[in-house]
Amino acid sequence: MGRQQLLGAEVSYYTGKVRAYLRYKRIDFEETVASREVYQQIILPRTGIAMIPVLISDDDIAVQDSTDIIDFLEARYPQPPVYPEGPVQRLVALLLEIYGDEWLVIPAMHYRWSFTENRAFAIEEFGRLSVPDAEPEAHREIGEKVARPFAGALPPLGVSGHTAPGIERSYLAFLKDFEKHLEEHPFLLGTRPSIGDFGLYGPLYAHLYRDPYSGRLMKKEAPSVATWVERMRDPGPDQGDFLAEDHLAETLQPILQRMFEEQGPVLADTMQRLAEWAREEHERLPRAIGMHDFSIGGERGQRAVFPYSIWMWQRAYDHYHTLSGKARERADALLKAVGGYELINQPIPQRVKRENNRLMLA
Numbered sequence: 001m002g003r004q005q006l007l008g009a010e011v012s013y014y015t016g017k018v019r020a021y022l023r024y025k026r027i028d029f030e031e032t033v034a035s036r037e038v039y040q041q042i043i044l045p046r047t048g049i050a051m052i053p054v055l056i057s058d059d060d061i062a063v064q065d066s067t068d069i070i071d072f073l074e075a076r077y078p079q080p081p082v083y084p085e086g087p088v089q090r091l092v093a094l095l096l097e098i099y100g101d102e103w104l105v106i107p108a109m110h111y112r113w114s115f116t117e118n119r120a121f122a123i124e125e126f127g128r129l130s131v132p133d134a135e136p137e138a139h140r141e142i143g144e145k146v147a148r149p150f151a152g153a154l155p156p157l158g159v160s161g162h163t164a165p166g167i168e169r170s171y172l173a174f175l176k177d178f179e180k181h182l183e184e185h186p187f188l189l190g191t192r193p194s195i196g197d198f199g200l201y202g203p204l205y206a207h208l209y210r211d212p213y214s215g216r217l218m219k220k221e222a223p224s225v226a227t228w229v230e231r232m233r234d235p236g237p238d239q240g241d242f243l244a245e246d247h248l249a250e251t252l253q254p255i256l257q258r259m260f261e262e263q264g265p266v267l268a269d270t271m272q273r274l275a276e277w278a279r280e281e282h283e284r285l286p287r288a289i290g291m292h293d294f295s296i297g298g299e300r301g302q303r304a305v306f307p308y309s310i311w312m313w314q315r316a317y318d319h320y321h322t323l324s325g326k327a328r329e330r331a332d333a334l335l336k337a338v339g340g341y342e343l344i345n346q347p348i349p350q351r352v353k354r355e356n357n358r359l360m361l362a
């Protein structure tokens with residue numbers, strides 16, 4: 001097979017996730033910077049939306065969405081699989097992908113856009129990637145313009161002066177827990193990465209490692225997390241294995257517990273809100289359907305309701321509901337211990353699907 005083309009950027013969250021996956025799988029690919037020109041000439045015409053990352057496969061199929069890209073490639077390059085065979089390990093991998101994709105985006109965006117040093121760094125980068133040939137002075141100006149919608153995503157994500165201390169508390173507690181886990185295990189589930197590691201790498205690379213202020217913070221507070229980022233970025237030749245017999249390290253429990261405590265209520269409420277929304281007539285499903293309350297690190301705030309999260313949740317939910325017998329018992333014991341049992345046993349009243357890169361009611 002020939003080469004895959006990845007359209008994205010170093011500063012981009014979800015591009016990092018796919019890039020790490022491609023490198024781990026040793027898939028031959030070329031990365032093209034998503035400049036303004038690339039958006040106009042390739043991304044928009046091929047996908048209909050202004051989002052990265054985009055994969056243009058070696059047989060010219062365009063795929064957007066980091067999860068869809070990974071699943072598309074996983075079908076073509078099954079070895080070594082990033083979805084563990086072990087049912088409990090697979091469940092945990094899917095859960096932590098959701099946590100990385102849909103929850104750690106809160107600290108990632110907060111640190112990038114609320115701290116002057118990171119913000120200036122990101123703006124310069126946005127400018128440089130948007131118009132690579134422009135003069136350096138033009139980068140800041142163009143960067144400011146291009147960055148505006150990203151920085152503007154803070155209120156919908158629930159980042160405010162009020163929630164900021166909670167976001168930082170929650171992130172630092174996560175770092176501490178992940179640090180403890182990584183002191184014993186190179187990856188979440190053993191000596192090789194799973195879809196859960198790729199999900200966490202999204203926020204933990206571009207924003208929380210690579211942005212200068214957050215990078216120093218990570219190296220100081222959680223040096224093993226920084227080393228894990230480097231291991232994910234440049235995977236060595238040894239491909240390792242998942243822990244035998246579907247074993248799960250106990251050090252993952254506090255991480256899952258925090259996920260269910262903070263993100264769990266948001267997922268539950270998003271499901272209800274989506275079902276209510278679906279009872280009325282609408283032309284199409286927007287990215288956000290109103291606002292709801294949430295708590296993070298002990299602070300309460302308001303954030304937008306994102307139906308996309310339910311598409312991610314369906315993956316973990318559907319996997320769990322295929323389990324029976326001993327596997328189900330083991331999954332249930334874990335879920336009860338980390339506070340996720342009720343949520344995963346709550347039927348999804350309105351499902352969603354993705355078609356032509358758009359989310360819609362199923």
Ligand SMILES: N[C@@H](CCC(=O)N[C@@H](CS)C(=O)NCC(=O)O)C(=O)O
Nearest residue numbers: 012013014050051052053065066067
């Ligand atoms: N769930 C999508 C999210 C993609 C995404 O949000 N990409 C960002 C860059 S990292 C983007 O292009 N945002 C533009 C926008 O939100 O309009 C994925 O996994 O690919």
